Amino acid sequence: MASVAVAQSVIPAQVVDLSVKAPQRTPNLGINFYGRCEYNREQQAWEFIEQQSFLKFDLELPFCQDICLTINECSSALFHVPNNPYTISVNDYTLVRHFDDHICDFHDVRYLIPWQWLHAGHNTILIQVDQYAQSRLMLKAIKVAGL
Numbered sequence: 378m379a380s381v382a383v384a385q386s387v388i389p390a391q392v393v394d395l396s397v398k399a400p401q402r403t404p405n406l407g408i409n410f411y412g413r414c415e416y417n418r419e420q421q422a423w424e425f426i427e428q429q430s431f432l433k434f435d436l437e438l439p440f441c442q443d444i445c446l447t448i449n450e451c452s453s454a455l456f457h458v459p460n461n462p463y464t465i466s467v468n469d470y471t472l473v474r475h476f477d478d479h480i481c482d483f484h485d486v487r488y489l490i491p492w493q494w495l496h497a498g499h500n501t502i503l504i505q506v507d508q509y510a511q512s513r514l515m516l517k518a519i520k521v522a523g524l
């Protein structure tokens with residue numbers, strides 16, 4: 378008896394545009410909740426305005442797969458020194474802790490989320506500024522793509 382293989386395709390690249398006040402959900406990614414963040418009209422970006430500010434995203438997957446997460450971010454500076462480390466958690470795992478590249482221009486930062494951390498259905502991606510941050514973090518876009 379022959380077995381039939383079911384083809385599963387990875388999710389296509391998609392971007393949640395955070396350069397607008399009301400970001401729209403993509404087929405697989407959207408903002409689920411946020412705290413102490415607001416839209417900065419001058420910078421056209423969502424800004425983490427206090428320590429422990431956060432954006433929580435819902436990533437919906439048809440099956441477990443590696444995901445490339447790309448964040449278009451910018452650090453602000455306090456007294457000419459950017460200091461806004463953040464942590465990214467995926468479900469119950471910490472993807473990066475206390476990351477701060479001190480770059481004060483919008484640029485892309487990429488991360489690999491391994492398939493073992495994900496499951497079919499709803500997954501949570503939490504981006505949170507650390508409690509000892511002294512300046513502000515701004516995000517213009519969050520992109521996901523299956524690998």
